[in-house]
Amino acid sequence: MVDTTNTGREHTPPVPPQLEALAHIEFDIRGRSGVDFHAWPGLSKEEVTAETLQPGSADPAAIFWKFGQDRLGGTAAFWQVRPDRDLVDQPVVFLGCDGELGVVASDFGDFLWVLADGYGPREAADPRDFEPVPNPGAAALAERFAPEKRQSAESAIGRARSEFPEFEQTMARLRFEKPVNYPLLFPADMARATHAEVAAKVDRLRALLPNGDYDDYIAQFAPGVELDERQLLDAYLECIDFEAEYRGGPAHAGSPRDDLRVPPELIALFGITEHPRAGYLDLGLNPRRLQGEIMDPDGECCRLDEHWIRVGLLGNDLFLVSLTSGEVMFADQYFWRYAEKDASRVVAPDLLTFFNEYLVGPRYREFASPEELENPRGWFAFLRDNGFA
Structure with missing residues (x-):
């Protein structure tokens, strides 16, 4: 009751x-x-x-x-x-x-x-x-x-x-007469993935991938790298300052910076695999392109004070991580240009969980096309056939 x-x-x-x-x-x-x-x-x-x-x-x-x-x-x-x-x-x-x-x-x-x-x-x-x-x-x-x-x-x-x-x-x-915020779509009790859980899964994936009748380069999990949190934060701040000063981009001078932190789950994931790629999802960091972009219906960047950094791609769209909350967002980049519905949304509480649930887990289907789901040689077929989805 x-x-x-x-x-x-x-x-x-x-x-x-x-x-x-x-x-x-x-x-x-x-x-x-x-x-x-x-x-x-x-x-x-x-x-x-x-x-x-x-x-x-x-x-x-x-x-x-x-x-x-x-x-x-x-x-x-x-x-x-x-x-x-x-x-x-x-x-x-x-x-x-x-x-x-x-x-x-x-x-x-x-x-x-x-x-x-x-x-x-x-x-x-x-x-x-x-x-x-x-x-x-x-x-x-x-x-x-x-x-x-x-x-x-x-x-x-x-x-x-x-x-x-x-x-x-x-x-x-x-x-719907209230301002619409981006929805929190993942279940409140979504189980957070641990470093050990993800590391073990990546080891198993690396062992399985050379086997089976699947497309070449269906997925890659490069060796991990040790990230320096301070260097990453400095690179992000340099990116946003450069955009503001030289390209007329959004100024962040008034946005609070003292509470910014690189989420430990981000450092943990890239310590396991620096550039994980599976199907059409691609995760990685580019120190020169760290600034995340969330678009409004007019094609302008919004939610700048939340300090999102880009950590991945799905076609032309972005996956972002917040430097204040650690949450992962799917950021629809071109809905405004084609007068389509904005599909941007928060999808996971942290990057380890996003990787575990979406890139190499059952929720991969949420970003896959119907054609990919039907492809017997595709990534979703691999996940399903090997008990990951």
Whole structure:
């Protein structure tokens, strides 16, 4: 049961066994019937305040326990709206980054049958042009945890919308009339990787890579290097000062510098492998190009006072690490030029964990194209075939 007597301060509720089981189910994202969804074996809380309705209010008007996401940044969440009821008895909603909203099931049992019928959270919220194909894995979970709720996705979704007809209108007013911050997408309880864990994984990868029928140069893990934190900080400050003085770039003179530090996880990772590259993800440091760039809709650099440094590439986009928090961000560089949605988001609490989860782990699929996921000689196939994903 979720304690709602003090909604702003309750502890994270235990993870339901239904959700733990769902985290092991794979969804095929290919084609018009593809479902882009990944459930977490954990929960992440989001509170929406009523400030836009009652200026100055700090009390939460809505509380969500997010438990999964898609590659576009949309999340599935329990909407904590039924007092004194367990999480699995709360309605399930979809919260999209661009304002998409929808109640997709009246409770988690209904949600499992929605998934069984071939829908994901985003597709349930907006089924236009979607051609569902039943998911046997999700159907098995629905039979196991909610056999009494067997029904079609259409029936479950319709019942939820009838029960909560004002959800979209109310939430649009609460959530999307506020300034939008970059979302924290990784689960709050994402297990942080250790130096020993990553070092052992890299040793195993180096032993496995020469074997198997995979593309040449599918991945490389160069020997590590010992980084000097002071030298790296000085190189970063030289970069931003050079941009400001000679190229008319953003000035950081007024930004606080005393609390800057090179995260120990960054030093640890590059001590294991200086230039890890796998699939289309490439990590490394260039002392002359350390300044990270986060773009706003006008194509201007923003969030300069957070001091992000670039640590990797995905095509033309960047992976950045904050010198104040140590978090890792995916920074979409050209969405503004093509009037596309900004996909920038925080993806991991530190660089060791990012490497372990994304570069050489199951979350690599979140940055892979459908074609790459289907390539039997590609990096994702290697991870899957060798038990890493």
